[in-house]
Amino acid sequence: MVSLLEVRNISKHFGGVRAVDDLSFSVEPGEIRALIGPNGSGKTTCINLITRVYQLTGGEIYFAGTRLDQLARHQIVQRGLARTFQNLRLFETLSVFDHVLMGSYLHCQVDFLRTVLRAGPAKAEIRATTDTAQELLDLVGLGDKGHLLARSLPYGKRRLMEIARALATRPKLLFLDEPAAGMSEEEIDRLIDLVRAIRDRGISILLVEHRMRLVMNVAEQIVVLNYGKKIAEGTAQEIQNNPEVITAYLGKLHEKVTRDA
């Protein structure tokens, strides 16, 4: 079986710094995979490389059998790969509803003139996208917030809105970049349900996350990075018992403890 996403030996150097170094991993259809690692281990850089925000220094990326690293950013999304951002990227002047509608832009087929004049098939299309948007907002629990300006939402809700926006592009694979940051424990509970619900729609998920509660609860496979390199890969159970991972995480903790002492 072909992997949905296959990352082969990618690396990224910023000047002399090797942010990502010869990294390979894959995501299978229908799975939730997590990418974890200490701060600065290259998790977000890795996502930025796959979505072409950064240029690769080396390596190849395949998505459902086709090569990704030659495409423009928007083409990657058109192939079925969507993402959210660690530091939220909102459209300042658009409402929550508009954000989600923006996500379904790429699936609109009707030509310019008929869309603008709302003639012929445009009407049906507008209705369809509006319905989808409402449905997605309901899914993430923002069903009644559609008319608000996105920037007026609290931090945690903005993250949910970004997820709805990404879902509106109808992805096969969704990257969630630290979705739990800034969320309360209660919100994380709901997020866990949401992530599972998304997966149940047949969308694979690559989760970059700090909050171990989320990762350990939802991820089926976990990839651990340290200094841009993969140091371990396996189920939650395996990772928790992997000595190298413990050193990477606890090593820091250990250092910190000794320093504090």
Place this chain on the structure above:
Amino acid sequence: MNTHRIRNGIVVALFAFLALVPTYVEAPYVIFVLNVTCINIILVLALNFILGYAGQVFLGTIAFFAVASYTHALLFAKLGWGFWPSLPMSIVVTSVLSLLIGIPTLRVRGAYLALMSMGFIIVVGDVIKNWMSFTGGVWGVPNIPRPDIGTFTLTSNLHMFYLCLALALALAWLSLLIEDSRYGRAFKAVRDDQLAVEMVGVSSTYVKVLAFVLCGVYTGVAGSLFASFNVYISPEIYSFNYNSIFLCMLVVGGLSSVPGSVLGAILLTAAIEVLRPLKEKYLTPLALLIIIILLFEPAGLVIFIERAVAALRKFIPGKRLKEARRG
């Protein structure tokens, strides 16, 4: 939906106001200025696509305008094409040019784009001025005929005004429709965050080029109307001063707002005529006005009207009941 109704209402009201002016004021000079107002409205709407909706600091609309007027003038006055064939032709030429300019230009952003647009104005000006055999060079193109409808020629400025007004209204309405469509949303999204737009699978370059082409189409119409209306065109018309005036109109009226663009064009065209006794000094109050508006109400003067209308509506019980019933 409510804000949309207010917005559309203001546009209609502004155009109705313009249409009614000639019934009360018959002075030929006022009628003349009304024509200029309509052409300015179209130009400001054009600039609004790029600077307002898409947020790109491209200030070269005057160059598109020049190309459009020259295309129209040469086809109409020299080749005798007639107004109605020349109009779509100048729209096509201008939008193709804006496409050609748009694609490479859009790789650059912010102040780079601002400079490139200034350079573009200079290049277009140089070509028009120096390509004697084709454009008539510095002498311009004289005797551009007025448009005709059927067998009726719009020689009088009043008739010309109704044509300009109708076209301006149609284009303003089209702007409103575009704003409410997914394209309008995409323009604003590109302005707010290009990367996020690309990350929902939309090419930001495509969106920006679309804004450019729309700007080209609008300036195409404005250029055609202007050439026929003014009878004579020459390179001096398309000056930096005139260009800054569009910018003022848009900022003063309200960036990213159709009623704002229309209001800005009306107010400033009138203001410039009122400030004429200041002679060469009229740019000073205009520049101060921009700064003041940016400082106190970056959304432009139109926001005051919108607020006033919204406040008035609260006092109309019937409306409130109806809305309560609906909601």
Place this chain on the structure above:
Amino acid sequence: MTQSCGRWMSRMAVVALVAGTVLALAVPASAGEKVFKIGGLAALQQGFGRSMQSGAQIAIDEINAAGGVSGYKMQITWLDDETSPATGRTLAQRLIFNDKVDAILGCHASTVVLATADLMAQNQILDIAMGSAQKVTELNNPWIVRVRENDLLTGKVLANYMVDKAGLKKIAIIYMSEQYGMGGRDNLIAALAAKNMKLVAAEAHNQGDKDFSSQLLNVKKAGADGLVLISGVPDLGIMVKQARQLIPDVKIFMSSVGATKPFMDVAGEAANGTFAVVTYTEDNPNPMVQKFVQAFKAKYNAPPYDFFSGLSGSACENAGCVQRNQGLQRRDRPDLRCGQGRGIGARTPANHVREHEAQGGCEGQRQVVLSAQTLRTGEHASGMFPRFAHRESGSYGMGNPVSADGVRAGAGLRVRPDRPRV
């Protein structure tokens, strides 16, 4: 609440400030009883426009002090046309329909004159044009008269002097790529062709250029001994400076722009030893000219900057009389009588020039196009601007035997002999 109130107060204060500025800048116009209204159109953002404004005011003050024209007081309203034909058209309408002017003192840019020509004819408004282009003549519009020299004449005068008097063999030109420069070039070529000569180099530059080295080097390569520069200020001044640096030996000739104070200011010492064709100079001993210059100095505390002041003054003096002389009376002003027109510039409509040319002679043409005062008396003694040392004057004017082809119009050619170079 108080905060928003304070915010409002500060906003209102700013608005008041702006309104105040606007009002302070605006000059309220006063209305007389019996007035002859002139509308002034000029690029007031440029020096020429400013000169026209101040020069015309002198003449109007003088006329009004003497009781006006046939009892009509003269009054002038100036508007800035930015040398844009579009703005010019708008403003012409404003002047004609709103301010109800009787005559328009036209723009110095020929394109504006061309753009407004049809309005003048339709509304029977006399346009006293300042544009010097031959195209203005070709309009054949009886409502346009001109008080400035036709560019055609400048070309002829230059050719006559350079070839016949100075004996130059290789003449080159650098011109501004605007109507003024291009017209000047064509006229010079025509005038030289009449003498079986050709330009050895014709180079162009764009308005606002700062570096002319490539044009000057081409002229140098062509081995020119005489160089004609037809351009505007300040480009002309910078060009002369650079010409002195790159081709020190060439003789430099200019159109009337080369005899203006702004040119002198920019060119500085480099202006020494250059030649300029001009119809009006403030050191012309003609009492009329001197009276004008005195009045100007008294009012503005400075000498007139350029010929536009003088021409503009002359134009105003004539505005009243021309209409009657030409039978071009406005229907609504049958009572208007000819005043004491002293200049002759405006007396002949532009189409007369054409007739004369068609006949192959230029008799009378100078009267049409050249400033009246300096020509009629024939006593014009040209000079240099007093602030330059080594003054030595010569005159190439009316009655000069060199003008064998009958162009006796070169009265204003001002000769600025070479000064010994260091």
Place this chain on the structure above:
Amino acid sequence: MVSGLALGCVYGLIALGYSFLFNAVGLINIAQGSFVMLGAYVYGVWFTNQFHWPFIPALAALIVIMGLFGMACERFFYRPFKRAHLRTVLVSLVALGILLGNLALIIWDPYPKGTKGLFGQTTLRVGGMAIFYQSLFIIASTVLLLIVQHWLFKKTTIGKVMRAVALDKDTAALMGIETDLAISLTFAYSSILGGIAGMLVAPIFSIEPFLQVIGFKGFGACIIGSFSSITGAMAGGLMLGVVETLGSAYISSLYKDAIAYAFIIAFLIFKPEGLFGTRSEESGL
């Protein structure tokens, strides 16, 4: 060729003002040309033509005036829009340009003016060519200013503060740096640079409101060279000057500006980081 070099130096000099502000605030000041114009007027018309001050006090006064003026511009035309969309800042600066151009017209009349400069019209004769001393003066001053700027930016505390602010305003503020003051000083310095450029070019060009346009060429120089490198800006200026001179000599003097802008635009499109810049990671992050 020599004149191309001198012209290039002028462009480079103006480019310095742009590049300084860009390095410190990350802003391209489209009104820089107006600073040049203002410097030319203040120094040329007021100090030299009207007051007849000697060079040194006039230069000192120019520096003080331009510095204060730059700070005022920052206060009214930049600071209020610091957090707004870039478009707002740029529109505000365009308005500043219009305002200054028109005010110059009102304060000083619209007649173009000349000024003598330090060396008047005296020339140095080399072979068949005469070179204005003023041109040599411009080249020398430019080199001097280059060195000063390098030193100021890399070695002094104030330079370090400015660089810190440029890198990250918020962190710099947390470190106790008064970012507003630092930005204000940056504006002051770049305004002084503009003023000095104006002072230097006034004798070889002319003083008029239209002088603002020369700012665009300085900007172009930055694009060709680099905004982030001072030497780059200088080299870009020289290159632009030479291209302009050669373009008008071999192609057409009428399309000289068109050629120059085409050259700039080509650089923008194909090598946006400039000749001397390092390619920055193109990301919105």
